[in-house]
Amino acid sequence: MAYQGSLTSVQAWQDLQQHHQDIRDQHMRDWFAKDPQRFERFHVEAAGLTLDYSKNRINQHTVQLLLELAQQRGLPGAIRNLFQGEHVNRSEDRPALHTALRNFSEREILVNDVNIMPEVRHTVHRMEEFCWKIRRNQWRGYDNRPFTDVVSIGIGGSFLGPKLASSALKPYWDSGLNIHYLANIDGSHITEILKRLDPATTLFIVQSKSFGTQETLKNATACRRWFLDNGGSEQDLSRHFTAVSANVQKATEFGIAEENIFPMWDWVGGRYSLWSAMGLPLALAIGIDNFRDLLRGAYAMDEHFRTAPLAENMPVIMALLGLWYVNFFGVNSHAILPYDHYLRSLPAHLQQLDMESNGKSITLDGNQVDYHTGPIIWGGVGTNGQHAFHQLLHQGTHFSPCDFIVPMCSHNPIDNFHAMLVSNCLSQSQALLQGKSEQEAIEELIASGMSKAEALVLAPQKVIPGNRPSNTLYFPKATPHTVGSLIALYEHKVAAQGMLWGVNSFDQWGVELGKQLGNRVLSALEGETIADDIDGSTNGLIRAFHKMQQQL
């Protein structure tokens, strides 16, 4: 049974504390020197991906203890509960069944005793029809020209996943449609998008599970105004505006024709939206067959996570390694480093996935945790990051475990670009592992012509501690299938960590508070008077807004 008792009272936790004392001063460089089989020992394959986790501060005993921790925390049962549709999102009394959206098996999935699979499949079928009509120019704009542009209006999970997959799969865009993502409530963003578009050839998809999100509704309203002010008529709206939402009533009240609304369900969390009809902008760009391949990749990872023994289970291994650093090394961040231009949006998506899921400090039993939970997720595309923040990774006082993510083949194999890109990726993780000793620095300086005395002074600046952990995730190419399995891998890693930490990875009450306070501050910004119920700092900033607005 999962989630029973405190994590820190589990026997394996105590054993890991002792084990951490035993190995924390050992250097991975020595382990590699002694054990040429380390890569063989510490790598795992699943769903078209390979994870090399040999460059971690672990030995076989560490792995054994981490696996014991997983067993003692009831991880296998918690994974079963997730897939079986238990109400794992307890604070909202819901299951988290994004896996149903990519369930290619014959298994029924029940919500309130009803099999949801027919509705899921029917929705994909509707998406297929819709994509066919738009991509084959059967459904056109109001002056009968084919659509050239699609504007997806949505934020958070209704934006980040579809945006990531769209840029990750750019080589598969074959419809000639331009896809734009409008998320932020910022007059500059909407202006920059709309100024390039022709209303007669633009299709809008309003993506909001709740149809109540301030940014999305404001942007959607502004897009509708722009459409009407620039040649479109009220009668044309239904040709140009579609929606994906669980709130059909609000979407129809907004003016979207009911037949143009694709469903979303409360058993799909916002950050898992990509797999639902929220993936429509992506499907329009790459076609439904490629979209189905993306789902199949995710399904392959689901099946792996659901059935593989813990010791060979890629998401579980990644979850345990993350926990090892957060809870025993006191690490509070984790870097995501894709070495692929097309995967440049991955860090932003994983920030939401991980930090909105496991940025929690109360357990499912309602107790304050006495250990740390989700780390700060950050990162950026290689090699750009090497010329920016990697310095801190190598020599800073903090250490941040890194995930290097790299396709071994490029969609654009020009010259030796890809070998250079991959060599940078591999040598960065190598440098993090081995570092540079003072002796090596001295010898290097002397070899460059420096005197011994000078070398002794300069060498300490050049010492790189090394022993900094990283994973390398690789695959042949960023195809719909591998991108699907990659995203699902992280979803399951995060879920497994939440299960181990005993938190609810599927709610986000902190975000809700920001939304509530945002409304109060907005009325103060738009009003004349100072609000007594707002703190002094915020009031000072509100006064500054009023003053500067008047000066313009």
Ligand SMILES: O=P(O)(O)OC[C@H]1O[C@](O)(CO)[C@@H](O)[C@@H]1O
């Ligand atoms: O799809 P909606 O309801 O507009 O919500 C957008 C996003 O807001 C959140 O609730 C909070 O950021 C996310 O979980 C969700 O993806």
